[in-house]
Amino acid sequence: MWRLVRFGPKLFHSIADPDFERDFSSARGLAARFKDIRGFPAILWREIDRLHDIRKHHKEYHHRWPGRERCRCAPLYEPAWWNDAGQKQLHNNCYNYATNYRTDTFAQPGRADGAMYTSFSCASVRPAAVADDLIAAPGANNKCPKEGHLVALVIWPGVDFHWYRKGRNGYWSHKPGPTPVRNVDNSNHLIPDPRTADRGGYTAFCTFMVVMHGHVKIN
Numbered sequence: 001m002w003r004l005v006r007f008g009p010k011l012f013h014s015i016a017d018p019d020f021e022r023d024f025s026s027a028r029g030l031a032a033r034f035k036d037i038r039g040f041p042a043i044l045w046r047e048i049d050r051l052h053d054i055r056k057h058h059k060e061y062h063h064r065w066p067g068r069e070r071c072r073c074a075p076l077y078e079p080a081w082w083n084d085a086g087q088k089q090l091h092n093n094c095y096n097y098a099t100n101y102r103t104d105t106f107a108q109p110g111r112a113d114g115a116m117y118t119s120f121s122c123a124s125v126r127p128a129a130v131a132d133d134l135i136a137a138p139g140a141n142n143k144c145p146k147e148g149h150l151v152a153l154v155i156w157p158g159v160d161f162h163w164y165r166k167g168r169n170g171y172w173s174h175k176p177g178p179t180p181v182r183n184v185d186n187s188n189h190l191i192p193d194p195r196t197a198d199r200g201g202y203t204a205f206c207t208f209m210v211v212m213h214g215h216v217k218i219n
Contacts, residue, residue, distance in 0.1 A: 070170035071144035073213070075100045077167045079181040090178045095218060097175035098151040098163035099134070099211050105219055106178075109161070112219035117161075122206035125153060125161045129209060133216045140208035142166075142193050148212040152194040155204040162202045164194045165211075172197070 023029050032041050082097060083089050091104040101107070110116040110128025117128040130136055137145070144150055150166040164174045172191035173183040184190060185197035195205050 071149065071166055071168050073147055074144060074149040074166055074168040077169065077171070077173050077183055079173075079183070082175060083180040089180060092175070093177050094161075094163040094175050097173075097181060098165040099132075099216050099218055100149070100165070100213075101216060101218055103219060107218040109218075112217045120155055120158050120160055122153070122155055122204060125155065126206055126209075129153065132218050133212070135210040135212065137208045137210045140210070142195070142208070144170075145210045148210045151209050151211055153206040153209060154194065154199055154202040155206055156201040157204055159201065162199070164191065164197075 026032070027041050029041065081088070082092065087104060088102060091106060092102055093106050095107045095109060096102055099107075108116055108128075109125050110131045113131040115128055115131035117124040126136065134151070135148075137150070140150055142150070144166065152164045152166075152172070154162050154164070156162070162174065162176065164172045166172050167183075170192070171183060172194050173181060174191075175181045186200045187198040189198065191197045199205075
């Protein structure tokens with residue numbers, strides 16, 4: 001039999017006596033003193049049974065629910081906010097989108113701190129992002145941080161850099177240059193892990209990094 005539970009701030013405890021619910025809702029229990037509703041003890045017991053079933057189903061369903069929030073601190077995937085075909089879309093790039101920071105300057109790693117990258121390589125772009133107060137997290141292994149959100153840096157050697165960000169639903173999205181935000185890779189597949197996504201010419205996966213909300217400075 002399921003036991004009555006007590007709820008409160010940081011509180012979730014079972015009643016020690018497993019027979020308490022039945023005794024309380026019996027014809028001889030405290031529920032029988034409620035005279036305003038005919039047959040109240042029986043009604044109460046049916047409701048207790050029903051809530052037990054709901055609670056059991058919710059626990060099982062919760063663990064299987066594919067749409068649950070997996071990264072509670074990550075930004076929501078809201079492409080319409082960026083994809084206005086105007087100022088926001090055309091003047092903010094992958095770095096703006098990954099850091100979730102609109103500057104309308106086509107932001108470049110390190111430029112805000114006077115430490116801009118000098119080549120399209122991991123060795124140059126990664127420290128430039130650190131100068132902007134992104135946190136290097138090479139061992140993140142696609143796991144959400146406890147605070148902030150996860151981003152990933154990839155390089156098209158000698159040609160360009162690109163950034164992805166992990167969303168609250170556990171999938172990744174990105175904004176290639178002035179083009180619209182998207183949540184699929186070059187093969188039009190969802191992105192559970194940027195390391196295994198079809199990234200086109202961006203063949204070098206550099207690192208994961210963490211963006212602490214309100215702490216990065218980009219330009």
